Amino acid sequence: MYDIIIIGAGPAGISAGIYAVSRGKRTLILEKAQVGGIIGKVSTVTHYTAIEKQETGATFAARMKEQALQAGVEIVQAEAVHVALTGEVKSVATDRGIYEAKRIILANGGTPRKLGIPGEKELAGKGMGMNAARDGAAYAGKNVYVVGGA
Template sequence: MYDICVIGAGPAGISSAVYAASRGLETVVLEEKEVGGLLGGVSTVTHYSGIVEGETGASFAERLKRQAESYGIDIRREKVLSAELEGDVKTIVTDAGTYKAKAVIIAAGTTPRKLGIPGEKELCGHGVGMNAAKAAEKYEGRDVFVVGGADGAVKEALFLAKYAGKLRIIHFEDKLGAIPEFAEKAEKAENIELLLHTRLVELTGEKEVEALKLEDVHTGQTQIIRSEGCGVFIYAGSTPNTGIYPGLLQEDGYLVTDSRQQTNVPGVYAAGDICVKQVRQAATAVADGAVAAINAAAYCKNNE
């Protein structure tokens, strides 16, 4: 029996665990993949207060892990399969065991969304759907395509452009949706071309990407760009990992919480990108985690 079970080891989850452990609560963290969540896979971490120079997603994730371990927090690499959240004792079932806790903090984040176009699934891992930080050097001097125009997409495009011979950003809007800092750098980069009001509608190739089919959203006209061995990095948003929590109040798939990060079920809290919120950034995720843990600790104390 744990006091608090945290689901997810991204910034929100680790923040929750540290604040819970600092209050003397027996805490376990369940994470299907790696500490750091989606942030752990980005090329660079920007804007977060106090980051070290040259901070990468991997280095940030490693420091999160070390901090949690310094508090003696038990981090288990297991996939959560189901959760019974009603009552005084919560039960979490994973692919490796069953955990019971007085309170639960759900910080399971989101999963990158697929485009759902022909060729995407077949070529995944063969030029499509890769991690930019890990795959960039493989595409040195080659053509690279980045799908998406928001902050995350353009930031990764700027990183990939350091290696690519030519990089094209494919975005369905008439202008990039990224903040000026990123958008202006992309517009000025010599080897970056913006393909605006354009959608990627098909990928073709046998063992690697050979061609991309694009469609102009205004005219409906299509064009084929042939580029054997190119890299295609897709940033089409994400979907919240809330499928196994049907008993929790949701809005557009995101968990609804109050000012204490509590859901509609007593003793169950949520933090980070999985919540209904205006801003989804590492800074807000960490803040959510702190608020959730402080209130979860109070809940545990009040129910001793």
């Protein structure tokens, strides 16, 4: 049994894991895909502190994973399919088994969500973007419509 299970290995999940281990907590991170989350897929990371110049998402994700493992965080590639939060012992059922802990942290990140409007597919990359940090400069001085946000 773990003290803490974290669902999601993006920057928030990895940071929470490293902090928990530094406080003496036996910690497991469950990640269904790859460490790094969405940031691990970008070509160049530009908006995080302590980023090395021209660092890719892949190298940033690799550094996060290495730091977590060196700190003593356990990372398992598994998809959480059910979480039971009642009682003193919480459980996470995954496609690889059931894990138990005293506490659960949800750090399952976000996914760009399409709006489902007519022409959306055809406009992707042609005036409609889903990443303000990456695409914003192309729209400088223009009228834009923003939906959503973080």
